[in-house]
Amino acid sequence: MRWITSRRARLLGGVAAAVAVIVALLMTGLGRDPSVFASPLVGRMAPNFALPQLDGPPVTLARLRGQIVVINFWASWCMECQDEQAALDQAWQQFQDSGVVVIGVNFQDTAGAARAYVRTDAVTYPVVEDAGSKTALAYGLRGVPETFVVNRSGRIVKHVIGPVGAAGLATEINSMLGPGAQ
Amino acid sequence: MNAAGTLRRARAGLPGMLVPVALAAGLAALVIVAAGGHPPASQAEQVQQIAAGLHCPICKDLSVADSPAPLAQQMRQEIAQKVRAGESADQIRAGFVAAYGDSVLMSPPRRGVAAVVYYLPVLVLAAGLVTAFLLLRRWLRASRRDPPLAGPPLAGPPLAGPAQAGLPQLSAAQRRAVAKAVARLREEEPG
Numbered sequence: 001m002r003w004i005t006s007r008r009a010r011l012l013g014g015v016a017a018a019v020a021v022i023v024a025l026l027m028t029g030l031g032r033d034p035s036v037f038a039s040p041l042v043g044r045m046a047p048n049f050a051l052p053q054l055d056g057p058p059v060t061l062a063r064l065r066g067q068i069v070v071i072n073f074w075a076s077w078c079m080e081c082q083d084e085q086a087a088l089d090q091a092w093q094q095f096q097d098s099g100v101v102v103i104g105v106n107f108q109d110t111a112g113a114a115r116a117y118v119r120t121d122a123v124t125y126p127v128v129e130d131a132g133s134k135t136a137l138a139y140g141l142r143g144v145p146e147t148f149v150v151n152r153s154g155r156i157v158k159h160v161i162g163p164v165g166a167a168g169l170a171t172e173i174n175s176m177l178g179p180g181a182q
Numbered sequence: 183m184n185a186a187g188t189l190r191r192a193r194a195g196l197p198g199m200l201v202p203v204a205l206a207a208g209l210a211a212l213v214i215v216a217a218g219g220h221p222p223a224s225q226a227e228q229v230q231q232i233a234a235g236l237h238c239p240i241c242k243d244l245s246v247a248d249s250p251a252p253l254a255q256q257m258r259q260e261i262a263q264k265v266r267a268g269e270s271a272d273q274i275r276a277g278f279v280a281a282y283g284d285s286v287l288m289s290p291p292r293r294g295v296a297a298v299v300y301y302l303p304v305l306v307l308a309a310g311l312v313t314a315f316l317l318l319r320r321w322l323r324a325s326r327r328d329p330p331l332a333g334p335p336l337a338g339p340p341l342a343g344p345a346q347a348g349l350p351q352l353s354a355a356q357r358r359a360v361a362k363a364v365a366r367l368r369e370e371e372p373g
Contacts, residue, residue, distance in 0.1 A: 039283075040279075040280065040281070040282070040283040041280075041281065044280075047281075108252055108253075132256060132259065132260075133253065133256040134260065136253075136256075137253075137256060137257060137260055137278075137281060138281055139281060140239070140281035140282040140283070141239075141253075142239045142240050142253075142282075143240060
């Protein structure tokens with residue numbers, strides 16, 4: 001009888017331990033911000049690119065070393081990209097004199113549609129074309145919008161999937177600029 | 183007699199020799215096929231093979247080779263360009279893994295946490311075999327230690343002497359009750 005009781009206690013203990021492990025895993029997952037993706041590129045050097053601007057000289061990422069670079073992948077057909085447009089423009093206007101560059105990389109789009117979008121939505125930061133999506137593939141893009149923040153050393157410090165918010169972007173940039181940088 | 187005997191022995195041993203000879207021939211054929219039986223794959227075949235091993239990042243369960251998504255098409259173009267540039271399949275795969283992580287591979291790598299997928303079934307099988315062996319051994323020992331009670335059939339003569347050894351002692355009243363019950367059962371038996 002005692003043997004049966006101890007066996008039952010062991011069984012219950014095992015089930016309780018298994019449930020505890022599953023709950024702990026769920027808690028860990030639920031406590032994470034789903035928009036901040038655990039990209040394998042975070043912490044690594046940002047893949048270089050040299051892409052033509054829609055209307056302007058080509059942009060080469062390597063030449064922007066020493067500046068904070070916000071790389072935003074977008075498309076004219078993407079509704080969420082329109083939602084974050086104002087936040088990106090605000091960051092560009094607010095921080096461009098502090099050594100921050102915002103670049104829009106047009107993804108799977110036509111040049112005509114992209115130009116019309118830039119004119120209509122009054123995009124003020126540089127926008128480049130990524131024909132063949134070579135740069136998008138190098139950045140492990142899964143869709144738009146996606147945004148990468150690159151520090152002064154050229155390393156990716158953040159990868160956001162989905163639209164970025166003005167406050168979150170400003171906080172991120174301010175933390176990289178340091179106190180009194182503006 | 184000697185020549186005829188030798189011939190008989192040789193005939194008798196022929197089927198036995200055929201098996202190892204056939205096995206050796208089969209093995210040799212396998213080695214030849216494995217060593218150089220396949221002609222070198224064309225560039226299109228290489229692209230197809232590499233794309234089939236990559237998971238389309240925006241699809242649920244499709245490889246880059248099978249997906250009609252524009253991103254998968256661009257990945258196939260990228261693979262083709264890299265194959266033409268002389269990059270090996272491993273280099274091309276490594277490039278996509280660097281950007282997308284291990285999840286871009288159709289088969290998880292045999293390292294890190296993903297290695298569990300490969301080794302867990304083997305461990306479970308080994309644990310099952312060990313458990314089965316231990317249980318079997320325990321049952322065999324138990325059956326040897328406690329042999330089944332031997333005794334005469336119910337319809338046999340009354341127990342007496344050595345046949346009664348090991349059975350519980352019954353009182354006279356109990357014996358009478360058992361005898362009555364047996365007699366009743368015998369009467370109820372058909373035929």
